[in-house]
Amino acid sequence: MKAKTAKESLSITTKVVLPNDTNTLGNLFGGQLLAWMDVISSVAAHRHCKRVVVTASVNNVSFQQPIDHSSIITLEAKVSRAFNSSMEVFVDVFVENPITGVQIKSNEAIYTFVAVDQNGGPIQVPELIPETDEEKERYAGALRRKQLSLILAGKMDPKDADELKKLFL
Numbered sequence: 001m002k003a004k005t006a007k008e009s010l011s012i013t014t015k016v017v018l019p020n021d022t023n024t025l026g027n028l029f030g031g032q033l034l035a036w037m038d039v040i041s042s043v044a045a046h047r048h049c050k051r052v053v054v055t056a057s058v059n060n061v062s063f064q065q066p067i068d069h070s071s072i073i074t075l076e077a078k079v080s081r082a083f084n085s086s087m088e089v090f091v092d093v094f095v096e097n098p099i100t101g102v103q104i105k106s107n108e109a110i111y112t113f114v115a116v117d118q119n120g121g122p123i124q125v126p127e128l129i130p131e132t133d134e135e136k137e138r139y140a141g142a143l144r145r146k147q148l149s150l151i152l153a154g155k156m157d158p159k160d161a162d163e164l165k166k167l168f169l
C-alpha cells in the first residue's frame with residue numbers, strides 16, 4: 001500500500017454563520033461547529049485511504065472565542081498520522097475579518113477515524129509521510145494522543161501506554 005503525504009488529504013470548506021447555526025446569545029452554536037469539523041475531517045481521512053471511514057473519537061476541542069453570526073469561517077483538515085486502521089486528523093478553524101479579510105485561528109480539534117470494510121470491520125490504511133515542520137510535530141505527538149484517547153475510552157490499560165509514559169519520565 002503506497003504511503004501518502006499529509007497534503008494529499010488537505011480538505012477545506014468555508015461557511016457563513018447563519019441564524020440557524022447560532023446559540024441563544026447569537027453566536028455560533030458549538031454543536032454546529034463540531035458537526036462541520038466532523039464532516040471536513042472525515043473528507044480528509046477518506047482522501048487519505050479512499051475507504052469508508054467512521055468517527056472513533058473527538059479530542060482536544062477548543063472554543064477560544066465566540067464566533068458572531070454572519071461570520072465567514074474556514075475549516076482546514078489534514079491527516080496528521082495513520083496507524084493500522086485509524087487516522088488522526090487535525091482540524092484548524094479560522095474566522096475572517098469582514099473588512100480586512102485577514103484570517104485568525106479560532107478553534108482546533110483532533111478527530112480519529114477508522115477505515116472500515118463492508119461489514120464495519122477495521123481495515124488497513126496507507127502510511128502517512130509528514131513533510132512540513134508542523135506536520136512532523138503533529139505526527140510525532142499522535143501516538144501519545146492515541147494512547148491517551150484509548151485510555152479515556154477504557155480500551156487501553158495505562159500501564160501499556162509506553163509513549164504516553166515518556167512524558168512523565
Ligand SMILES: CC(C)(COP(=O)(O)OP(=O)(O)OC[C@H]1O[C@@H](n2cnc3c(N)ncnc32)[C@H](O)[C@@H]1OP(=O)(O)O)[C@@H](O)C(=O)NCCC(=O)NCCS
Pocket residue numbers: 054055056057082083084085086087112114116120121122146149150153155
Ligand atoms: C471505530 C470502530 C470501527 C472501532 O472498532 P473496534 O472493534 O473498537 O476496533 P479496534 O479495537 O480494532 O480498533 C480499531 C482502531 O481504532 C482505534 N480506536 C478505537 N477507539 C479509539 C478511540 N477512542 N480513540 C482512538 N483510537 C481508537 C484503535 O486504536 C484501532 O487503531 P489501529 O488499527 O490504527 O491501531 C467501532 O468502535 C465503531 O464502529 N464505532 C462506531 C463508529 C461510529 O458510528 N461513529 C459515528 C459517530 S456516532
